[in-house]
Amino acid sequence: MQIQSLFKRGLNFPGFVKGSILQTISTFQSKRDFPFVPGRKNIILVPGAFCTSSVMNRLGARLAEHNFNIFLPSDIPYYYGPLANLCPLSEAARSFINDVYSIMGRYGIDEFYVVGHSNGGLIPLVALNMDIGGKYTRAFRGVITLATPFKGTDVARVVKPILPVAKDILPNRNLIDGIKGAREKIILCLQSRDDFLVPPEYQYPDGVVPYGLDGFNHMDFIVGSEKQMKDVALIIREAIDGRGN
Numbered sequence: 476m477q478i479q480s481l482f483k484r485g486l487n488f489p490g491f492v493k494g495s496i497l498q499t500i501s502t503f504q505s506k507r508d509f510p511f512v513p514g515r516k517n518i519i520l521v522p523g524a525f526c527t528s529s530v531m532n533r534l535g536a537r538l539a540e541h542n543f544n545i546f547l548p549s550d551i552p553y554y555y556g557p558l559a560n561l562c563p564l565s566e567a568a569r570s571f572i573n574d575v576y577s578i579m580g581r582y583g584i585d586e587f588y589v590v591g592h593s594n595g596g597l598i599p600l601v602a603l604n605m606d607i608g609g610k611y612t613r614a615f616r617g618v619i620t621l622a623t624p625f626k627g628t629d630v631a632r633v634v635k636p637i638l639p640v641a642k643d644i645l646p647n648r649n650l651i652d653g654i655k656g657a658r659e660k661i662i663l664c665l666q667s668r669d670d671f672l673v674p675p676e677y678q679y680p681d682g683v684v685p686y687g688l689d690g691f692n693h694m695d696f697i698v699g700s701e702k703q704m705k706d707v708a709l710i711i712r713e714a715i716d717g718r719g720n
Contacts, residue, residue, distance in 0.1 A: 484671055487692055491671035494694030499557045501698055504529040507536070509545040516715060517544045517584050521571065522697070523593025524640050527559045530697050531592070537708035538590075543715075546587075548574040564594065564643045568601035572611055575602075579614060588662070588715055589618040592697050593673070594640065596620030596664075597650060600657040617662040617718065619711055621696040622670055625650055626677040651680055658682065663714045665707065667691035686710065 506529045518538055520531035528547040535545040548571055550559065560567060578584065589599040599618050606612045624631075627646040635641040644650065651657040658680060666678045666685035672693040679685040688706075695703050 484674070487669045487671040490669065490692040491694070494692050494698055497698035498526065498530055498694045501530045501532065502527045502556050502559055504532065506547050506550070507532045509535060509539050511544050511582055512542075513583075515542055515544045517546065517582075517587040518711075518715075519546045519548065519575065519578065519587055519589050519599075521548060521589060521591040521595030521598050522560060523591070523595045524560050524638075525557050526592075526595075526697075527556070533704055534590070534592075534697055534708065537704050538711060541708060541712040543712075544582075544584075546578050560594070561638050561640050563639050564597055564601050565605075567594070567598050567640075569605055571598050572602040572605050575611055575614075579610075584614070586614050586616050588616050590621065590711055591618060591623060592621040593623060593693065594644065596623030597625070597644075600651050600654055600660060603654050603656055603660070612656065615660060617660050617715075619663045619665065619714055620661065620678075621665050621707070622667040622673055622678055622691075622693050623664065624673045624677050625664070625680040628673045628677055630672055646677065649680055662718065663710075665696065665710065667693055667695065 520535055522528055522530050527550045531547055539545050591599060596618060603612055624644050627644045627648045627650065629646045631641040631644045631646065661683055664679040664683055664685040666675050666687040668675050668687045668689050669691055670693045696707055
């Protein structure tokens with residue numbers, strides 16, 4: 476990493492600390508249940524590491540204002556508080572696909588979109604490898620990722636000895652290679668250009684052009700300012716509506 480790039484990344488550290496504190500606080504909140512309205516498009520929000528589903532409450536509320544049905548997955552195997560969702564991606568994906576089957580059955584929906592923050596953008600794609608019979612794959616219309624480490628992150632090298640998920644996101648890898656149909660499910664990769672945790676150039680796979688957002692650190696997609704939350708919700712709405720029915 477060049478000295479100039481390293482210095483710029485260091486300047487983003489205070490924003491990362493602030494976001495980490497806000498994220499940790501939000502992990503102890505209760506997960507919101509959003510009203511379901513038949514006929515609306517459905518979005519499932521997936522959190523990343525160190526997060527319970529409640530960290531997606533604020534983004535979910537902004538998206539609900541755009542007339543989407545919003546669903547949050549269960550906290551198992553995400554556990555509770557800031558030690559949440561530290562399991563290998565395959566374990567999280569197995570839990571996620573079971574949650575999706577339950578949501579589809581309970582509400583009678585046959586299609587959904589996913590918005591995933593950080594590792595939460597990888598989880599629904601990893602789940603494609605676990606889809607027996609194709610029901611999940613057919614209903615899964617696409618994913619919008621938020622600061623997702625498609626090429627890993629160098630921070631994973633440091634925490635690999637203590638965090639199981641870190642072994643899945645080591646740097647300089649293409650994490651969706653080998654997952655059939657994964658690239659076709661990607662609608663948009665939102666890139667936090669002022670990210671300390673995941674370098675911006677790691678936040679999209681080869682062949683996909685990211686949508687870069689200046690002034691965004693890693694957690695700002697879920698615990699940022701009200702303006703940031705509204706801006707992200709609007710971008711997501713436009714991306715999904717642009718795909719038609």
